[in-house]
Amino acid sequence: MNAPAPMIRLTTQRQIILEELSKVKTHPTASELYDMVRKRLPRIGLGTVYRNLELMAESGMILKLEVGGTQKRFDATTNEHYHIRCSACGKVDDIDVPVIKELVAQAANTTPYLILGHHVEFTGICSACQKQQKMHQTH
Amino acid sequence: MNAPAPMIRLTTQRQIILEELSKVKTHPTASELYDMVRKRLPRIGLGTVYRNLELMAESGMILKLEVGGTQKRFDATTNEHYHIRCSACGKVDDIDVPVIKELVAQAANTTPYLILGHHVEFTGICSACQKQQKMHQTH
């Protein structure tokens, strides 16, 4: 039904991008990843990082997160899970709340859309930002 | 605890932006809204639309949606509900699935974040895009 899975060659750049993304539990933006990768591959271009993240997401190797905020974020873990985003600093973490499989079926009953999936995103303040806020309060 | 609610004057521009946003069930982007408003207020600037959407969101009159996709979207209905976004055209609609209040409590148990809220976003293909896809299949 979909286009035939386009084979993607694992170049040095792609491998290192993938390795660095897999190392972290957070969900870095393209430019955060660029900084991480550059430590091992100083001459890599930002465009290469963007291009390959996009390609790897298309081929299903990684996940492009459709979360709020201004920047796109990427995730090496492709099994379903939910996220929480810090309203203060924008950081995104996994959250260990069980995935609600019934939601999709429920939704299918009330919409003409052909449903493909769902995602739950919590918003909150991360520990680091909570500390900072407390410091600013006690002037 | 928060900053004192900053009074916001209801100028002609603001009123019309609010009216146009209230008219539609979809959740327009700033520039979609700009086009709608311009029919009634041809000399309004795009910046004015952005500025006032931001202000109205801050003052709680409307909702700024933190959904996926590249553009921000706005919603005149401020009571809690979930959304569905078309993967093909990016359109966002309300979806009539009951809000799961327990989710926030559940999440609070498993994360150091101070939880502020949550949102469920479904992805799918809207009716219009489904029709288009069918047309392209029958070559």
Added chain:
DNA sequence: GTAGCTTTTGATAACTATTATTTAATTAAA
């Protein structure tokens, strides 16, 4: 191996969405 083709890269330019700045117009208030 190496000539010829394809893919990918790095550098850079272009683009899209949004925010900031500035000057003028409106509005409220004294």
Added chain:
DNA sequence: TTTAATTAAATAATAGTTATCAAAAGCTAC
């Protein structure tokens, strides 16, 4: 009604991402 504050429109600036292109790297068939 002058005076100060708010807001608007026009425009410039910025952030994040995508597109373009020449050069480099990787294959494939001799």
